[in-house]
Amino acid sequence: MIPIPTLEQADRKTIQRFQEEKLRQFLAYLQAHSAFYQKLFTAHRIDIRTVKTLEDLARLPFTTKEDLQHKNMEFRCVDAAQAADYVTTSGTSGDPVLLALTDKDLDRLAYNESLSYQCMGMAAGETVQLTTTMDRRFMAGLAYFLGARKAGMGVVRVGSGVPELQWDTIARINPQVIVCVPSFLLKMVEFAEANGIDYRRSSVKKALCIGEPIRNPDFSPNALASRIQGKWDIALFSTYASTEMGTAFTECVHGVGGHHHPELIITEFVDEDDNPIPYGEAGELVVTTLGVEGMPLLRFKTGDIVQPHYEPCACGRTTLRLGPVIGRKNQMVKYKGTTLYPPALFDLLNDMEEVENYVIEIANDEFGEDEITVKVGAKDGSEELLLKIKDRFRAKLRVSPRIIFVSIQEINCIRFPENSRKSVTLFDHRK
Ligand SMILES: [Zn+2]
Secondary structure, three states: OOOOOHHHHOOHHHHHHHHHHHHHHHHHHHHHHOHHHHHHHHHOOOOHHHOOOHHHHOOOOOEOHHHHHHOHHHHOOOOHHHOOEEEEOOOOOOOOOEEEEOHHHHHHHHHHHHHHHHHOOOOOOOEEEEOOOOOOOOHHHHHHHHHHHHOOOEEEEOOOOOHHHHHHHHHHHOOOEEEEOHHHHHHHHHHHHHOOOOHHHOOOOEEEEOOOOOEOOOOOEOHHHHHHHHHOOOEEEEEEEEOOOOEEEEOOOOOOOEEOOOOOEEEEEEOOOOOEOOOOOOEEEEEEEOOOOOOOOOOEEEEEEEOEEOOOOOOOOOOOEEOOOOEEHHHOEEEOOEEEOHHHHHHHHHOOOOEEEEEEEEEEOOOOOEEEEEEEEEOOOOHHHHHHHHHHHHHHHOOOOEEEEOOHHHHHHHHOOOOOOOOOOEEEOOO
């Protein structure tokens, strides 16, 4: 087993002192190399020598996604000759942002993802099957590859989709872990059942689940996870990451939130008005990257609403743990007096066996109010099913969105737009 870094088992004060030392070095680096932050410090008359503690950090301005989009090149701290790899963000909201990674950044990325495998209890010599895209300027696939190598693990890069090729690979190579979007596991089970593959006895015992939540806020398995494990009882590990952070928060075997790696990132949590939230409550995650050379970020607002948990974990780590993403700040829906986030809608639909696939559209109605339309693909698009879905929405979420049946194929076309690296489930047309 790969050992837990000492810092992740240290007391809070030790971790804080470590981060404050890193923060001072980081600010000096920005002052010397980042056109964006040089301007920002001048404009706000910030003397970085006065920023010494994590408390001081909270006096500095935030960096937003719009800053990154509009002044992308100003964030870059190295010239083209030092770039080892280029990636872009997935661009789910607005233009994708370009990041250049240096050789050291790739090492950092490898270290970061080796910690994910470490959290999952993986060991050197084991093999991981990657079902993520390795190309298309995607960071994650590369990160999982580099991290596995750093951890002494072997990798087989199958790429996304094609259940047949996934099972063929599992049969030939016997990987212990698969990295995938969790709903894809259901597709794999479906294929296995249709083709007489004894999937329950396959070599795969663990899945690193990306892109979709698998837990409720109390860490119990959500509908999607229950559906997967009802069929195929493998250990599911949630991970939360983004290209901008270049950092992942992955669960350990106790499944109580993604572990924070304090060497890599400083976390803060703020409310709707950008004030720090009370200790332990859910808020928008704000991050400051540590050890990044190419495009480091100071107080970057992720837009993700998450809840931090501070009690030490049974695995021995004392670092904070992040609960599942409750929603994206800009995707909050105000619906007839109820506030909700799309993941709650996804969870409800994932829980219904009759629902083959779906997409959700949010738009403004003629009065400027939020309006939700759920397009459902089902083998049996009957009136009874429609009523059942409506009842479920009313009972669980106290909302009654417009529900329409669309063919399963059509929804697949909508969900996988050309040039997209990920499937899209939510379309937000609001102004
Ligand atoms: Zn743990």
